[in-house]
Amino acid sequence: KAGVTQTPRYLIKTRGQQVTLSCSPISGHRSVSWYQQTPGQGLQFLFEYFSETQRNKGNFPGRFSGRQFSNSRSEMNVSTLELGDSALYLCASAIAGTRTDTQYFGPGTRLTVL
Amino acid sequence: GIQVEQSPPDLILQEGANSTLRCNFSDSVNNLQWFHQNPWGQLINLFYIPSGTKQNGRLSATTVATERYSLLYISSSQTTDSGVYFCAVARRADKLIFGTGTRLQVFP
Numbered sequence: 001k002a003g004v005t006q007t008p009r010y011l012i013k014t015r016g017q018q019v020t021l022s023c024s025p026i027s028g029h030r031s032v033s034w035y036q037q038t039p040g041q042g043l044q045f046l047f048e049y050f051s052e053t054q055r056n057k058g059n060f061p062g063r064f065s066g067r068q069f070s071n072s073r074s075e076m077n078v079s080t081l082e083l084g085d086s087a088l089y090l091c092a093s094a095i096a097g098t099r100t101d102t103q104y105f106g107p108g109t110r111l112t113v114l
Numbered sequence: 115g116i117q118v119e120q121s122p123p124d125l126i127l128q129e130g131a132n133s134t135l136r137c138n139f140s141d142s143v144n145n146l147q148w149f150h151q152n153p154w155g156q157l158i159n160l161f162y163i164p165s166g167t168k169q170n171g172r173l174s175a176t177t178v179a180t181e182r183y184s185l186l187y188i189s190s191s192q193t194t195d196s197g198v199y200f201c202a203v204a205r206r207a208d209k210l211i212f213g214t215g216t217r218l219q220v221f222p
Contacts, residue, residue, distance in 0.1 A: 033209070042213075042214050042215070043200065043202075044212075045211070056208065056209050058209060088155055090157060092157075102147065102159050102162045103210065104159060105156065105157035105158070105159070107154070107155065108155045108156070110155070
């Protein structure tokens, strides 16, 4: 089985722009979660989608949004980029996202905001 | 929310040495996972271990849920073990909360 894929792998944007990141989960997995990793804040949960519905949300401003498509692929969008949004964005997939599920992570998208 | 603390924050070893990484959490959890993040940023799931003991090759993990801690053992370490080890916990189907990690460097 192919693993979790994320595109693009690297991205450079300027303040005020918006960005869309994509995540394709492992085939058969219906849960997709997004995390932001920065040196200062560590790994923080952004949101989780299951069957096209947002099921869980972290403490991030409304500039961060996401969606999931019927094929379980997910996108996250960050509008009005700020310097502090520079981070590694990781996507994880799980079969159903229940408490017993193992999460499998993609390679990440490294976003730099100038 | 649940607090997750990992120790030590940094660990430097020579190849062949053994090590123990610790994860303390502040509340009962239903989900506990150990991850290894390689130098390129890829997070690899090592263990799903909300309780009990598991072994996978040179790695093993033990979680004592009643005392709210988990241990990851690495035996006969290799340079490829270098990276950051994270413990992550969750209650029910809630979001995973990650610890701050232990950065391991293994030198030949």
